[in-house]
Structures are given as C-alpha cells and as structure tokens.
Amino acid sequence: MTHFNEATSVRPRPGGTEFDVDLDARWSVGTKLHGGYLLAVLGRAAASARHPHPHTVSASFLEPPDPGPAVVETETLRVGRGTTQSRARLVQGGQIRVEALIAQSLLEDTEEPVWSAADQIALPPEDACFPLPVQAPGAGFSVPLMGVIDQRIDPGVLGFVTGAPSRRGVVASWQRLADGTDWDPLSTLVALDMVPPVSYELGLAGWTPTIQLTAYLRRLPAPGPLRVRVHATEVGASRMDQTAFAWDTKDRLVAQSTQLTALRT
Amino acid sequence: MTHFNEATSVRPRPGGTEFDVDLDARWSVGTKLHGGYLLAVLGRAAASARHPHPHTVSASFLEPPDPGPAVVETETLRVGRGTTQSRARLVQGGQIRVEALIAQSLLEDTEEPVWSAADQIALPPEDACFPLPVQAPGAGFSVPLMGVIDQRIDPGVLGFVTGAPSRRGVVASWQRLADGTDWDPLSTLVALDMVPPVSYELGLAGWTPTIQLTAYLRRLPAPGPLRVRVHATEVGASRMDQTAFAWDTKDRLVAQSTQLTALRT
Numbered sequence: 001m002t003h004f005n006e007a008t009s010v011r012p013r014p015g016g017t018e019f020d021v022d023l024d025a026r027w028s029v030g031t032k033l034h035g036g037y038l039l040a041v042l043g044r045a046a047a048s049a050r051h052p053h054p055h056t057v058s059a060s061f062l063e064p065p066d067p068g069p070a071v072v073e074t075e076t077l078r079v080g081r082g083t084t085q086s087r088a089r090l091v092q093g094g095q096i097r098v099e100a101l102i103a104q105s106l107l108e109d110t111e112e113p114v115w116s117a118a119d120q121i122a123l124p125p126e127d128a129c130f131p132l133p134v135q136a137p138g139a140g141f142s143v144p145l146m147g148v149i150d151q152r153i154d155p156g157v158l159g160f161v162t163g164a165p166s167r168r169g170v171v172a173s174w175q176r177l178a179d180g181t182d183w184d185p186l187s188t189l190v191a192l193d194m195v196p197p198v199s200y201e202l203g204l205a206g207w208t209p210t211i212q213l214t215a216y217l218r219r220l221p222a223p224g225p226l227r228v229r230v231h232a233t234e235v236g237a238s239r240m241d242q243t244a245f246a247w248d249t250k251d252r253l254v255a256q257s258t259q260l261t262a263l264r265t
Numbered sequence: 266m267t268h269f270n271e272a273t274s275v276r277p278r279p280g281g282t283e284f285d286v287d288l289d290a291r292w293s294v295g296t297k298l299h300g301g302y303l304l305a306v307l308g309r310a311a312a313s314a315r316h317p318h319p320h321t322v323s324a325s326f327l328e329p330p331d332p333g334p335a336v337v338e339t340e341t342l343r344v345g346r347g348t349t350q351s352r353a354r355l356v357q358g359g360q361i362r363v364e365a366l367i368a369q370s371l372l373e374d375t376e377e378p379v380w381s382a383a384d385q386i387a388l389p390p391e392d393a394c395f396p397l398p399v400q401a402p403g404a405g406f407s408v409p410l411m412g413v414i415d416q417r418i419d420p421g422v423l424g425f426v427t428g429a430p431s432r433r434g435v436v437a438s439w440q441r442l443a444d445g446t447d448w449d450p451l452s453t454l455v456a457l458d459m460v461p462p463v464s465y466e467l468g469l470a471g472w473t474p475t476i477q478l479t480a481y482l483r484r485l486p487a488p489g490p491l492r493v494r495v496h497a498t499e500v501g502a503s504r505m506d507q508t509a510f511a512w513d514t515k516d517r518l519v520a521q522s523t524q525l526t527a528l529r530t
C-alpha cells in the first residue's frame with residue numbers, strides 16, 4: 001500500500017453509504033489537515049467501480065477536522081450512463097467538517113483537446129527548482145505535507161523566503177508523490193491545492209483557510225511529475241481567489257481548480 | 266415586485282427549511298431553464314437576515330427541471346460570525362434537479378482590493394454592441410432569457426452569427442435586467458452564466474448543459490449595467506470549461522465563476 005492510498009483509505013460500514021476513515025497527520029500544513037487531501041478522502045468514498053474517477057469536486061470547508069478517526073457519509077444524487085453524481089460529508093465529533101459535491105466518470109488519457117488556450121507552464125528544470133522542506137527556517141510552523149509530497153518551487157517565485165516577494169501573484173512548482181507512485185485523479189486534488197498560497201508571494205504572510213474549492217479533472221495524468229501553477233485574480237480585505245492548473249509530462253492540461261480562501265494576516 | 270424578484274420568490278413551508286417555488290419559463294434558453302437563474306432561486310431560499318448575500322455558490326446540475334412548481338430543501342451546515350454555510354436542493358417530481366453549497370455573508374460595496382490582477386474588460390460602448398434577440402434568425406430555438414435580460418454582445422465576438430466564429434474562445438457583453446432594477450448578488454449569478462456559450466465562437470454549435478458551476482461574489486455591484494467576459498481554457502471531446510468575470514460601472518470586479526459543461530455537438 002502506498003502512503004497516499006493508505007492515508008485516503010475508507011472502510012465501508014454496513015449499508016455501504018458511510019465510511020470510517022483515519023485522517024493522517026502527515027497530510028497537514030502546520031496543525032491543519034490539507035484541503036486537497038480531505039477532498040481525496042471524500043472522493044475515495046464516493047468512487048464506484050463503474051465511474052472510478054472524480055471529474056468535478058466542489059466543496060465547502062466548514063470546520064477544520066483533526067487527525068484521527070472520522071466518518072464520511074455519502075449520498076448518490078444521480079447515476080447516469082457516463083457519470084455518477086454524489087454528495088459526500090466529512091463528520092468528526094458530531095460536527096460537519098467538509099461537504100462536497102462530486103461527479104465521477106471514467107477518465108481517459110488518450111483524449112486530445114478539440115481546442116485549447118491553456119498556456120504551457122514555463123518552469124525551470126526540476127533540479128533547478130527549490131525543494132520545500134518540512135521545517136522551513138523562520139516559518140514558525142512545520143509543513144508535514146512536504147514529507148509526503150516532493151515539491152520543488154520555481155526560484156522566481158521564492159522571494160517570500162528572503163522577504164522580497166515578487167508580488168506577481170503566481171506560484172509554480174514541480175510535484176511528485178514522495179512514495180514514488182504516479183499521480184492519479186484523486187491525488188491530483190492534493191497537487192492542485194498548492195502550498196504555499198499565492199498570498200506569500202504578495203507579501204501577505206498569514207493563514208489562508210480554504211472556504212470553497214472546485215476542481216475539474218480533465219484527463220488521466222501521464223506517469224511522472226506534475227507541474228502546477230497557481231495565480232490569484234484579486235485579494236480583498238478578507239478573501240482571496242486562487243486558480244490552479246496542472247500539466248503532466250506529456251504537456252497536457254490534466255486538471256484545474258479555483259478556490260476562495262479567507263485571509264488572516 | 267420586479268420580474269427577477271418575482272421569478273425567484275420562495276414561500277417557506279412550516280418548519281422553515283423547505284420552500285415552494287414557481288420556476289418561471291421566461292428565464293429559459295430554448296426549453297431549458299437557465300442555470301444562473303436556478304442558482305438564484307436556491308440562493309434566495311438559503312438567504313438569512315443576518316447574512317443576506319451569497320458569496321460562494323457551487324452547484325451540481327443533475328437533471329434539468331421544467332418550468333412550474335418545485336420545492337427547495339435547505340440545510341444549514343454551519344453558522345459563523347461572518348458567514349452562514351448551507352446546502353440547498355431543488356426537487357421536482359420527486360427527482361433531485363440541482364444541488365448547491367452556498368456560503369452567505371454581508372457583502373459591502375466599499376471594500377477596496379488589497380491587490381488585483383483582474384484585467385479591465387475592453388468592450389465597445391454599450392450602444393455600439395449588438396442586442397441579442399429572443400428570436401435569433403436561424404438559431405432554430407428561442408431564448409426567452411433575452412426578454413428579461415437586456416444583453417448587448419461585443420460585435421468582435423459575434424462571428425458565429427454569420428458562420429465566421431473568431432475561434433478566440435471569448436465572449437463578452439453588457440448586461441442589464443430588463444425590468445430596470447439594478448444588479449444584486451443573486452441576479453449577478455444570472456449575468457455570470459452567460460448566453461451564448463463560448464463554444465459558439467469556437468465554431469462548435471450545439472447544446473452545452475452545465476455539469477458544475479461555482480461562483481464567487483466579491484462585492485456589491487454599483488448601480489448600472491454589468492460587463493461580463495467569459496473565456497474557455499480547454500475544450501475536450503465531451504467537456505468544456507468556462508470562466509467568467511463581471512465588472513460594475515465603477516470598474517470593479519464584482520464576481521467571478523467557473524463552470525464545466527458537457528458539449529453535445
């Protein structure tokens with residue numbers, strides 16, 4: 001069992017709509033479980049043999065759960081020929097923590113786009129990018145997630161480390177699963193919800209808890225690392241949007257997401 | 266009562282979590298009710314006195330409802346100091362038609378952005394743009410929505426009318442409510458889900474039913490028309506994404522959305 005599959009495994013209760021899960025503290029930023037990881041747990045519970053891959057996941061983040069036991073409650077909303085639509089809810093200590101709407105289908109890796117305006121991502125080679133550590137000097141908190149994801153950040157958007165953020169509103173990185181397995185649609189949800197948030201490169205240090213995140217998975221990723229670029233459109237006094245795109249080693253857009261976060265500076 | 270408020274009115278049943286609604290055929294494209302209109306109905310049901318404005322709405326579109334009576338079932342997921350989070354479900358004939366997750370708060374129109382990369386929208390003056398009719402010659406179907414929305418399309422993205430689409434993957438327009446009232450966060454959901462879809466300007470005529478739509482409302486719109494620009498990132502064999510931004514008369518970004526649609530050409 002790989003780290004990721006183990007960390008997102010779900011055990012059905014009798015009836016098949018509720019699942020026991022153990023939220024794994026390794027998939028955390030500071031003391032908070034990572035949003036993309038939580039979506040992957042919900043997606044795992046909502047998957048079916050016929051429609052195994054999430055192709056849209058949208059979620060409200062209500063209350064951060066703690067590592068440890070939790071329950072996923074699922075409801076099938078509609079089963080179509082090509083798509084199953086579900087609702088999934090993460091409950092812990094009697095409180096709803098995350099609620100998601102999920103559409104699943106069978107994703108292909110052979111489909112060619114009919115039309116595309118997706119910019120190719122411009123990143124220095126992987127070994128010229130900067131590996132993010134679990135313990136970043138001066139960060140004031142650890143990022144356990146960087147022990148299970150090998151992430152190398154574009155040095156052009158690392159100004160925040162030395163107190164000179166680019167203020168371009170972009171962060172970009174190479175990402176691999178540290179257990180050596182290739183990305184799949186569920187783990188790609190983790191890659192899309194990139195750490196650090198764009199706000200760091202805007203000179204706005206501080207916590208940016210996700211309020212809402214929507215991801216579209218466009219095709220199966222090819223083996224090898226993903227390249228992810230995240231940009232913000234506008235940062236208000238209390239909220240920021242972030243849009244992410246992920247490309248695979250065949251230079252294809254495999255996934256995109258948008259999220260709204262609070263901004264606690 | 267204005268057209269829009271009347272068309273989206275909801276009548277609470279005893280208990281206060283279920284609402285009777287009458288889906289209004291004027292808010293349709295062909296014979297299908299408009300997705301943004303349906304979200305406004307759900308948002309109206311989920312609104313509260315303390316947190317009256319939707320600031321995030323994300324929804325799965327399961328089965329198109331018909332004009333006429335339907336029921337909205339709501340569930341409050343979390344009530345916070347600044348935000349109420351809810352789930353709302355549109356049911357008709359015993360079938361779930363649309364399911365939405367909604368976060369509400371009190372939006373301001375005074376907040377200035379801390380940082381913005383939102384491109385200003387470049388549109389010819391409103392009277393130099395092309396009003397979309399209910400009955401477009403050669404369209405093969407009518408668009409009743411254009412009787413309740415005054416929409417003027419940028420003539421630079423009207424090539425599809427004469428069989429010469431720009432293939433740039435952008436559509437943009439001026440929009441007003443035909444009843445003369447100003448936009449509010451609920452009606453802005455209609456403006457964001459723009460008709461025609463971007464696919465027309467890509468030479469891909471055909472139906473593009475929404476699978477998923479997520480909207481973020483960033484501030485209260487100023488009085489007067491909205492300008493909306495929609496672009497696609499990638500069109501696959503069966504699905505297309507569309508991202509929309511709406512600006513008010515004070516040149517401020519008031520809302521943004523992303524949607525995934527099926528593509529039936």
